[in-house]
Structure formats: structure tokens, C-alpha cells
Amino acid sequence: MRIVFFSGSEISIPFARALIEDIVLFVTLPPKIRGRGNKISPNPIKVFAEEHGKATVELDNFSDGTLNKIASYNPDALLVFSFGKILPKSILDLTKCPLNIHPSDLPQYRGASPIERQLMDGVSRSAVTIIRMNEEIDKGEIILKKHFDVSVYDDYYSFLKKVYDIGIPLVKEALVCCLSSTCVKIPQEGEGSYAKKIRKEEEKIDWSNDAFSIHNKVRALTRIGAYTIFRGKKLKIFKTDFIIDFYTSFLPGTIVDVKNDYFLVSSGKGCLKIISVQPEGKKIMDSKDFINGYKPKVSEVLL
Known part of the structure; x- marks a missing residue:
């Protein structure tokens, strides 16, 4: 062949x-x-x-x-x-x-x-x-x-x-x-859908969206990294989990809790558990290392 x-x-x-x-x-x-x-x-x-x-x-x-x-x-x-x-x-x-x-x-x-x-x-x-x-x-x-x-x-x-x-x-x-000419060729049926190329502006996280949608964006963009702004610099997020039944008075994008190895950020509905990130100019790191180095605080806002 x-x-x-x-x-x-x-x-x-x-x-x-x-x-x-x-x-x-x-x-x-x-x-x-x-x-x-x-x-x-x-x-x-x-x-x-x-x-x-x-x-x-x-x-x-x-x-x-x-x-x-x-x-x-x-x-x-x-x-x-x-x-x-x-x-x-x-x-x-x-x-x-x-x-x-x-x-x-x-x-x-x-x-x-x-x-x-x-x-x-x-x-x-x-x-x-x-x-x-x-x-x-x-x-x-x-x-x-x-x-x-x-x-x-x-x-x-x-x-x-x-x-x-x-x-x-x-x-x-x-x-x-x-x-060998033994394939059965099947025409595609229906309108289908089109997966457009990812635009630059789509890489930015909109914290007003619900936690599951943001989690989906993060896992979809692990090749390049979905990002937010933390203390005036780009912070890429590579791994998350989501909590739908989480209610808070904080505005979307606000850090609502900081643990040893992850931190929680509020969204339009529920919150996102941040597990892996990449600060601007740095390598990808676990949130534990990010927390130890950057010391994010509750009530800080990601833009």
C-alpha cells in the first residue's frame, strides 16, 4: 500500500x-x-x-x-x-x-x-x-x-x-x-453542524456564565489555555471542577475560598474549583504551588 x-x-x-x-x-x-x-x-x-x-x-x-x-x-x-x-x-x-x-x-x-x-x-x-x-x-x-x-x-x-x-x-x-472496493459508502444525512475555528476572544473566561459552561471551556482549551485576569496579568486555567449547588453573595469572578491545593471562584451559577493554572510568564503549576507563591485572598476578583 x-x-x-x-x-x-x-x-x-x-x-x-x-x-x-x-x-x-x-x-x-x-x-x-x-x-x-x-x-x-x-x-x-x-x-x-x-x-x-x-x-x-x-x-x-x-x-x-x-x-x-x-x-x-x-x-x-x-x-x-x-x-x-x-x-x-x-x-x-x-x-x-x-x-x-x-x-x-x-x-x-x-x-x-x-x-x-x-x-x-x-x-x-x-x-x-x-x-x-x-x-x-x-x-x-x-x-x-x-x-x-x-x-x-x-x-x-x-x-x-x-x-x-x-x-x-x-x-x-x-x-x-x-x-478492495468492499466498503459500503453512506451519504451524510441532515444539515449537520459546523465547528468554527476558536477565536482569540473566546479564550477569555466570562465569569457570569454558569460553572459547568466555564468548566467545559477550560477542558476544551487545554491545548492553549482559557484565561482570566488576576492582579492585572493573564492567568491561564488548565484544570477545574465545578460545583453547581453553591450559592454566595459574591459577584461572579470572586475568590470565595482558598484551600491548601485549590481555590474556589464564584460564577453566574455555582462555582469553579481551580486545580491547575499558569501565571503570565510562568510554567503550568498545580494550584497548591500557585497558592503558596501568589497567596490569593478571599474577595479578590478575577476579571
Whole structure:
């Protein structure tokens, strides 16, 4: 089997590692400026490919040269996960098996940020869906799908681990059935929904929301960190718990209690137990270390 693998994100590496023997080419994105020093770093997929002696193409646009380069590898299948670009028909037509791995129960949560949006919405059940791509965003025929449960304590990374555990054997099965023409292709039905890319302004916590909604935002954004303002500086919050039946006269965003290893913040309904944070310019730390170092006080307000 000869696979051309398309991805622009390090989160696809477990899939790539599982299929590395069959991947003949990686198509990834140009390097970006990363980190505090504004240094240009290569795409992590390119680094992974080179470590395994695999050829790469850094795709800026779909030129004739890019098409010819991909075609020269004579692929049996194309495989896409977390790529961020729609493949044109000229590339899809290179093989009968242009497949996409999508971490949602399609047609729900099509688009750029399906994991984050599902966690923000508090879904209790999701799926890994393998589709045969067309020229529309995540609207291709379904090849295979497998569901899994989502806990109220799953965050971005634990959700992603479930996607790997289910998705790796599922995509192997999909490749075999697609190449052997034994797959039953099912058109997607219904309007579905669209998981828009997370906007910068969505990263800020609104303490007037209820505690469960804020908890969902925190676990959805563990890759980047939802944030609030503490003593005039950004404080990212990475792990929380929620207490719905908690009533206080304090305004939303007020610290209402400080324990040894966590502190409580009031919200529009209930309160949030803060377990892990990252002060501006510092590393992620347990709330115990934050409390010992910064000594937050009851009645202080997070903005």
C-alpha cells in the first residue's frame, strides 16, 4: 500500500507512526514563526517525516508542480488528518481512496475545531468518522464510524487519546476495505453542524456564565489555555471542577475560598474549583504551588 499523508499538526503523528511503513510521502504546511523569540520552526510533521526517512512536500498552494509531485509517488490512497486545507478535485482524483479522519459524529461538528467545540458544548458521546473526501468541508461519504463516550472530565488531550485508540485500527480497516472496493459508502444525512475555528476572544473566561459552561471551556482549551485576569496579568486555567449547588453573595469572578491545593471562584451559577493554572510568564503549576507563591485572598476578583 502506498499512502500520501496530509497534515499540518503534530496531533496527527500517532496516526502517521501507526502507518509509517505504508506512507511514501508527507504533505505538510510551510514553517511558522513560533515561540517568544519569533523563530521560524519547521512543521513538526516535516521533522517527523525526515526522522523516518520519508519524503515531504511543504504545500503553500495547489500548483501544477505540487500535483505532479504527489502524482509521481503513484499513491493508492490519500489520508488527511488536521490539515486545514480543502484538497482540490485534481488531487482527490489521483486515487479511488482519498480518506479523511474526522473526530466527530459526522455530520455534526464539521470544520476546523471539532474537538474543542464538542467539549465546549458538553457532549457525552462522540465518534471517529472516516469519510471519502469530496470538494466540500467534511461532507464526503462515510466509510466507517465508531462511537465513544465522553466524560465531563475529559479534556482536549484525553479526548484525543480516545480518537487515537479508536481511530488507528478504524483507519487501517477503512484503507483495506476502500482499496478492495468492499466498503459500503453512506451519504451524510441532515444539515449537520459546523465547528468554527476558536477565536482569540473566546479564550477569555466570562465569569457570569454558569460553572459547568466555564468548566467545559477550560477542558476544551487545554491545548492553549482559557484565561482570566488576576492582579492585572493573564492567568491561564488548565484544570477545574465545578460545583453547581453553591450559592454566595459574591459577584461572579470572586475568590470565595482558598484551600491548601485549590481555590474556589464564584460564577453566574455555582462555582469553579481551580486545580491547575499558569501565571503570565510562568510554567503550568498545580494550584497548591500557585497558592503558596501568589497567596490569593478571599474577595479578590478575577476579571
